Amino acid sequence: MSLLREAERCVAKQHAHCLNAFITPLARTGQWLDRVKEADRRREKGEPKSAVDGRLVAIKDNICTRDLPTTCASGILDKFTSPFNATVVEQLEKAGAVLGGKTNLDEFGMGSHSIHSRFGPVRNSRRDRDGQELSAGGSSGGSAVAVAAGQCYSALGTDTGGSVRLPAAYTGTVGFKPSYGLISRWGVVAYANSLDTVGILGSDTSSVRDIFSILNRHDPRDPTSLSQLSRSRIRCHLQSPQLSSRLKSSPLRIGVPLEYNLSELTPSVRLAWVLSLAHLQAQGHTIHPVSLPATKHALSAYYILAPAEASSNLAKYDGVRYGTRGEGPDGTGQADGYLYANTRGSGFGSEVQRRILLGTFSLSADAMDNYFIQAQRVRRLIQQDFNAAFARQHPLVAEDTDGHVSESANVDVIVCPTTTSSPPRLSELTNGTSKTSPLDAYVNDVFTVPASLAGLPAISVPVTVSSKSGQDSSADELTGIQVVGQYGDDELVMNVGELLAGSRLGDN
Numbered sequence: 288m289s290l291l292r293e294a295e296r297c298v299a300k301q302h303a304h305c306l307n308a309f310i311t312p313l314a315r316t317g318q319w320l321d322r323v324k325e326a327d328r329r330r331e332k333g334e335p336k337s338a339v340d341g342r343l344v345a346i347k348d349n350i351c352t353r354d355l356p357t358t359c360a361s362g363i364l365d366k367f368t369s370p371f372n373a374t375v376v377e378q379l380e381k382a383g384a385v386l387g388g389k390t391n392l393d394e395f396g397m398g399s400h401s402i403h404s405r406f407g408p409v410r411n412s413r414r415d416r417d418g419q420e421l422s423a424g425g426s427s428g429g430s431a432v433a434v435a436a437g438q439c440y441s442a443l444g445t446d447t448g449g450s451v452r453l454p455a456a457y458t459g460t461v462g463f464k465p466s467y468g469l470i471s472r473w474g475v476v477a478y479a480n481s482l483d484t485v486g487i488l489g490s491d492t493s494s495v496r497d498i499f500s501i502l503n504r505h506d507p508r509d510p511t512s513l514s515q516l517s518r519s520r521i522r523c524h525l526q527s528p529q530l531s532s533r534l535k536s537s538p539l540r541i542g543v544p545l546e547y548n549l550s551e552l553t554p555s556v557r558l559a560w561v562l563s564l565a566h567l568q569a570q571g572h573t574i575h576p577v578s579l580p581a582t583k584h585a586l587s588a589y590y591i592l593a594p595a596e597a598s599s600n601l602a603k604y605d606g607v608r609y610g611t612r613g614e615g616p617d618g619t620g621q622a623d624g625y626l627y628a629n630t631r632g633s634g635f636g637s638e639v640q641r642r643i644l645l646g647t648f649s650l651s652a653d654a655m656d657n658y659f660i661q662a663q664r665v666r667r668l669i670q671q672d673f674n675a676a677f678a679r680q681h682p683l684v685a686e687d688t689d690g691h692v693s694e695s696a697n698v699d700v701i702v703c704p705t706t707t708s709s710p711p712r713l714s715e716l717t718n719g720t721s722k723t724s725p726l727d728a729y730v731n732d733v734f735t736v737p738a739s740l741a742g743l744p745a746i747s748v749p750v751t752v753s754s755k756s757g758q759d760s761s762a763d764e765l766t767g768i769q770v771v772g773q774y775g776d777d778e779l780v781m782n783v784g785e786l787l788a789g790s791r792l793g794d795n
């Protein structure tokens with residue numbers, strides 16, 4: 288199929304479906320058409336710029352684009368169009384990719400179901416057996432649904448505590464969060480700087496890999512972007528004789544974290560996990576239990592640290608320096624003397640306001656030691672747990688002087704579910720029942736936040752557990768399985784994800 292045909296089909300789907308995946312869909316006409324036609328000509332001559340030349344890549348609406356508005360799904364940015372492109376957008380355009388529209392999200396990336404958006408909730412293209420609408424996951428729910436529904440070739444999201452992996456698991460797509468610092472965040476609206484990463488969503492691992500190879504570069508404009516020197520050191524380390532055997536189809540050591548076997552896991556997710564491990568074992572890889580004891584505090588630590596950073600980042604939206612000015616009772620925004628309150632009270636949605644309050648409290652002098660500092664300590668313990676499980680000191684972490692590798696751990700990757708259950712019904716999340724409680728949404732991130740706190744690469748891939756009858760495929764269960772690797776081991780994480788992605792398990 289020509290690239291033009293492919294792109295036109297995507298755009299037609301953007302306009303035909305009522306999934307609310309886009310805040311700004313691509314117009315049916317525009318410059319993008321010429322760019323796709325040029326890519327088609329390059330392809331005919333056998334000179335494509337890259338694997339994504341002429342393909343539509345949708346962009347989460349918290350990533351700045353010069354040609355389309357960037358709202359972060361917030362009232363406070365409803366009139367904002369960035370004067371510049373984020374580095375990731377520049378890199379994609381240079382590789383020939385075409386900006387495929389701006390996708391819906393939880394406001395500023397805060398949420399797990401893409402329901403906290405000024406533009407209304409994202410609708411999953413999957414339904415449950417009773418035909419009920421399901422949560423798309425969040426906060427990059429729009430990007431995940433756009434990929435799942437064929438409204439773009441692939442999409443960028445952001446992942447602070449699971450925002451790419453969770454929607455991938457709920458929509459049956461592949462969602463990849465790279466190691467912290469590998470992909471530039473210049474031009475990405477900050478939520479929690481020490482955790483934010485740009486992530487990639489695709490219908491398979493190869494499309495994700497194609498985009499990653501374009502974006503995985505040092506960016507001098509982003510102070511947290513990993514330097515060239517550090518990148519080379521990691522590459523040398525990963526290709527050292529001690530580790531190179533695993534790159535040559537020798538068996539991998541797969542870690543299974545004991546603490547992740549929670550009672551909250553639904554039987555279908557537990558079954559998908561067990562069958563995924565058996566699938567890897569059948570290919571010759573070996574399974575090893577690992578212990579990540581600090582994991583049980585990960586969620587609490589994340590929900591202290593992320594709101595604390597968010598409260599500081601969002602302070603600038605006051606209607607004076609940044610943000611759409613809120614109107615006071617007389618419509619001027621000033622007459623009642625509460626300019627900030629009017630602006631922030633009407634501009635931010637309730638979840639963002641909750642996080643600002645939480646974060647402001649945990650950073651206050653009285654609470655700092657008990658909350659913020661403790662959470663930082665927990666974060667360090669979580670990082671140490673992972674280092675012990677992978678048991679090969681990373682070149683950017685303190686060296687293990689005698690080079691000793693503990694036999695009990697020493698796993699190459701960790702494999703676990705992405706979520707504890709299949710997606711909840713959208714109606715349960717929006718109708719004011721107990722399921723709407725913020726805590727309920729926070730618990731959704733239990734398996735994704737540990738890798739975020741440790742800055743590790745992680746991918747969620749879809750696996751299908753067969754209904755056994757072999758006939759009623761509507762009873763098959765689609766589940767997201769997560770692969771987590773050591774810092775910088777992004778390629779290996781994608782390789783293992785590829786072994787599982789799209790597998791149909793439990794048929795025999």
Ligand SMILES: NC(=O)C[C@H](N)C(=O)O
Nearest residue numbers: 396397398447448449450
């Ligand atoms: N941004 C994310 O990674 C989503 C996470 N559920 C949060 O609300 O923080």
